[in-house]
Each structure stands twice: as structure tokens, then as C-alpha cells.
């Protein structure tokens with residue numbers, strides 16, 4: 424399951440495509456679209472402003488006949504509560520030295536407040552991504568929430584996010600591919616956009632795995648953290664964006680990383696809760712071996728499909744599970760130097776689907792992503808699954824200062840979404856308690872089903 428449009432070399436973005444401030448220098452912008460493929464005659468001052476998205480969402484943007492999927496907004500959120508390795512020493516038989524040297528993790532954020540859930544973290548990250556792109560939630564066509572710790576088996580966490588955002592024109596679903604989920608979701612987003620089915624897709628990775636780890640199991644509880652990251656993927660006629668993706672799986676390794684109970688194979692019961700089958704179980708060594716192999720192989724393959732080699736990579740953002748996996752796969756096997764590898768797992772631990780988007784946001788904040796850069800996102804996880812994605816970054820990374828009226832309008836949008844949701848719930852409640860269905864068509868006497876008088 425993979426695809427590529429093979430257009431990586433249509434332009435040299437760094438030199439003749441876009442300047443660093445996002446303006447098109449080569450005059451090739453004949454159709455009036457800015458660097459993101461958005462109209463420059465909108466209110467976005469430098470032409471890449473997502474204002475133009477807002478003002479002309481229906482504007483024909485495909486005059487070149489090609490469609491591209493560009494990441495135009497990004498945001499992340501982690502819970503406030505931090506648990507350090509030292510804190511863990513008080514809970515299980517472990518020590519800071521072991522955790523640092525075997526994993527690279529120093530601390531992780533954990534959803535301590537019961538109101539902090541995968542959806543609540545996702546909503547904050549998604550709002551930031553929309554604000555970054557200056558796109559109204561009603562413009563979003565699809566919300567994909569990759570998560571290994573959904574709020575429920577159903578409904579999808581993505582639907583809760585849709586409701587809270589007021590994304591009234593969006594389909595929404597959760598994607599289950601464990602820690603590879605964000606790359607899988609990007610691939611789905613790209614597919615929808617290239618097929619012409621969507622203009623904007625919100626891709627989220629959101630986790631509260633702290634609620635699924637056994638805090639007495641030192642093999643797992645030291646590894647995971649909570650958080651959410653989101654990107655807004657938009658249709659564009661500017662070459663670049665999400666290019667080749669490769670997705671893979673090997674279900675023969677399903678048992679190496681699993682939550683055995685709570686699904687249809689082993690429904691939750693007093694017994695499953697009693698023996699802890701509802702917690703994460705992992706064969707760490709097996710996952711480690713698998714991860715180091717697939718990370719290197721799928722990165723090399725996805726680059727090759729774009730005609731690139733590891734030496735062309737400006738920044739690789741691997742799934743943040745263990746620094747030793749990254750060192751082995753990326754530094755040793757792919758020979759990508761350390762300064763081109765994004766690592767932030769020391770601060771967050773393994774946030775599963777959220778790890779790549781959080782790392783992407785931090786890389787952008789640190790000035791490590793620029794238009795024209797070749798990026799790779801690569802993940803692996805339970806399933807077993809893996810996925811890699813080559814991105815030609817083509818949009819400006821500077822945040823436009825939002826006027827007070829925009830902030831005001833945003834807040835009003837979110838309040839309206841909350842009010843709309845409450846109203847709909849109230850209407851459903853009325854329907855439930857009303858003695859007669861208010862929408863039922865009255866049946867005149869003699870029109871009902873005939874009674875059999877015999």
C-alpha cells in the first residue's frame with residue numbers, strides 16, 4: 424500500500440521556487456496563486472497567508488492540472504504534569520541512569536487531570552494547527568485522528584474533535600496503526616487530496632497512553648508519555664508537500680506489543696481487570712529488533728522513490744521511542760548525521776502517534792525546517808506496522824501575527840461550536856423524554872395497520 428506521484432524534481436524550490444520569505448521569485452506564478460497555491464490577491468499580505476484560503480476557499484486552484492498535498496498548519500499540546508525518571512524511582516524498581524542510558528528518556532508529560540483526554544489534547548493541537556494556517560474549522564473536509572488510546576472503542580475520538588472544533592463539514596474517523604498511525608494518516612490525507620475528495624484534511628496524533636500502562640510494570644511504564652500533535656494538510660498546485668509514502672505491516676508480530684483485553688477477542692471482565700490484561704504488554708527486545716530494521720529500510724525505499732538518497736535529507740523526524748533505535752537505524756544504517764535528525768524524546772518519552780507531529784512542531788520552532796527542505800517522517804509500532812513519508816517542505820514557516828479581531832473571531836467560533844453541540848444534545852434529550860415523537864406524521868383513524876378481527 425504505497426504511492427508516489429514521482430514529481431519530486433519538478434522544481435528546485437530552494438533556488439527558483441520560493442524565497443525564504445515565501446514569495447515566488449521566478450515569476451512562474453502565472454495563475455495568480457501564491458507559494459501555497461493560494462490566491463495572492465486575498466488579504467494575506469505576503470501571498471502565502473492562509474487568509475487567502477479563507478477568502479477564496481472555492482477558488483479554482485488546479486490550473487496546472489496537478490494537485491499536491493501541503494502541510495500548511497501545525498500545532499501540539501502536552502499535559503502540564505511532568506513525571507521525571509527520579510519520580511519513577513519512587514513507583515517501580517528502576518533508576519534514572521538505566522532509563523537514560525537504555526532509552527534516552529528523561530521525563531514525560533502525563534494527563535493527570537481526568538478532564539485531559541486524548542480528545543481534549545487533540546482539540547488543542549488541532550486548533551493551533553488551524554490557527555497557524557488561518558483556516559476556519561468549517562473548511563475542513565476530513566479529520567483523521569491516529570490514536571492508540573482512543574476515548575472509546577466507538578465513537579471515534581475524531582468525532583469528538585470534530586464537534587469541539589465546530590468542523591461542521593468534516594467527515595471524521597480514527598486510524599489504528601499504533602505508533603505508525605501519524606504516517607498512515609498523512610498518507611490517507613494525501614490520497615484524499617490528490618483524488619480531489621478534500622481540500623483540507625486535519626491529521627492528528629493524540630495519546631493518553633499513561634491510562635493504559637501498568638504503573639507497576641517497569642518494562643513499559645518508564646517509556647510512554649501523553650500528548651497530541653496535529654497538522655492541516657491542504658490541496659495546492661505548488662509542487663511539493665507530502666510526496667511518496669510507504670506503509671507496511673507484519674501481523675505475525677501482533678503479540679509483541681498489545682493490549683490483550685478490552686476488545687472482542689477478550690472482552691473486559693472482572694478476570695481481565697484482575698490479571699491486568701487491559702494494560703500494555705510488550706516484548707521490548709523483539710520490537711527493538713524490528714524497529715531498527717524497518718526504520719532504515721522504509722526510509723531508504725521512500726527516498727529512492729523520489730530519486731533521493733539519505734544524503735539528500737535535510738531533516739529526518741523518526742518516531743520517538745528509544746534513542747538507541749534512532750542511533751542504530753538512522754545514524755548507523757542510513758548514515759544520516761546527528762544534526763539532521765530530530766530527537767526530543769528526552770522530554771516527552773514515547774507519545775506513540777503524537778511523537779512525529781510534536782517533533783515536527785518543535786523542529787519548526789527551532790528553525791530546523793525551511794522551504795525547499797527534504798524531510799522524512801518514519802514510524803513503527805504495534806501491529807506490527809511501519810510507515811515512511813518523504814516531504815518536500817514548500818510553505819513558509821513564519822507565523823503571521825493575528826489581529827485581535829481574528830483571535831476574537833476564533834474564540835467566537837469555538838463558543839458557537841460548544842453552543843451548537845449543547846443545542847443538539849438538548850434537542851435529542853427532548854426527543855427522548857417527549858411522550859410523542861414530535862416529528863412523527865400523525866396517523867388518521869382508519870389508516871393504521873388493520874386489526875385482524877378473527
Ligand code: UT7
Pocket residue numbers: 516517518521522525526602641642645705707708710711714744745773775803804805
Ligand atoms: O513505539 C513502539 C514502542 N516500543 C518500543 O519502541 C520498545 C522497543 N524496545 C526498547 O526500547 C528496549 O527493548 C527497552 C527499553 C524496552 C528495554 O531495553 P533493553 O536494553 O532491551 O533491556 P532488556 O529488556 O533486555 O532488559 C535488560 C535488563 C533486564 O534485567 P536482567 O534480566 O538483565 O537482570 C531487565 O529486567 O534491564 C532490566 N530492566 C530494567 N531495569 C531498570 C528492564 N526495564 C527496566 C527498568 N529499570 N525500567
